[in-house]
Amino acid sequence: MFDQIDExxxxxxxxxxxxxxxxxEIISVRVTKPRIPERVRRNFEQMEEERTKVLVAVKRQRVAEKEAETQKKIAITKAEKNAYVSKIVMEQKLMEKDSLRMQxxxxxxxxxxxxxxxxDAKYYQTMKEAEANKxxxxxxxxxxxFIKAISYITKMFFGNKISNMLMDQRLLGNFLRHLKGRNVSYISCAKDCGKNVST
Incomplete structure (x- = not known):
């Protein structure tokens, strides 16, 4: 501030x-530049240099802090964007799964x-068939x-009398009564029974 010292x-x-x-009345003042000793000047310059270094370091620190803060904000913004995209993708997948589940x-x-x-149709058919069968x-x-079945027997022998048959009388039903008095002695039912039935 030496340039302001006169005023x-x-x-x-x-x-x-x-x-x-x-x-x-003071009209003007002129202060001549003083002669500073070399040692004092060197100390002053060193102090100024150190002060400048400190200021530069502080400025660099502030710049680094600003850069770190900027990087942090960028990282946060990127993470928020990724989270938002992931949320949308997840919602889309859930909607697809829900749609598949509904399908x-x-x-x-x-x-x-x-x-x-x-x-129901099979039950109805079975019931109707049962009613029809009744x-x-x-x-x-x-x-x-029975008559139609017996007509398919491969061999039939006729004789003087029928003593006993290995068939159930209830199975023969009225047919035996109808054949009473005829000459039937042997029936082979190899086709229907798989064995001979004899008197």
């Missing part, structure tokens, strides 16, 4: 003169309804079936 000295002297000697539920419901409908399976119909 500062003039103002200070004029203030004192105005106070203690009002008739004195499977619909397919299962359709399958169950179809199987139930088939089971009406159809009369003694006369069974006798007709």
């Amino acid at each position: 500062t000295m003039k103002d200070a002297l004029q203030a004192d003169c105005t106070r203690y000697a009002p008739s004195i 499977k539920e619909i397919e299962n419901a359709m399958y169950i309804a179809r199987e139930k409908s088939l089971a 009406l159809k399976l009369t003694p006369q119909f069974l006798e007709l079936k």
Whole structure:
């Protein structure tokens, strides 16, 4: 601040003169540059150099802190962006899974309804067949079936009398009564029974 010392000295002297000697007016002040000893100058320059180094270090530290803060903000922003993208991707996957689950539920419901409908139809068919069989399976119909079955026997022998047969009399039903008095002695039912039935 050596360039300002002239004005500062003039103002200070004029203030004192105005106070203690009002008739004195200071027109100008000129301070010559002092001669500083070499040792003092070197110390001053070293101090200035150290102070400059400190200021530079402080500035560098502030710059480094600002850079670190900027990197931190960038990292936070990037992490937030990645988290947001991950959240959207996860929601999309969940929606796809939910859609697949709903599709499977619909397919299962359709399958169950179809199987139930088939089971109901099969039950209805079985019940109707049972009702039809009740009406159809009369003694006369069974006798007709027996006659047709016996007509397929490969061999039939006729004789003077039938003493005993290894067939159930209930199976023969009215057919035996119908054949009473005829000459039947031996029946081989190899085709239907797989063995000979003899008297």
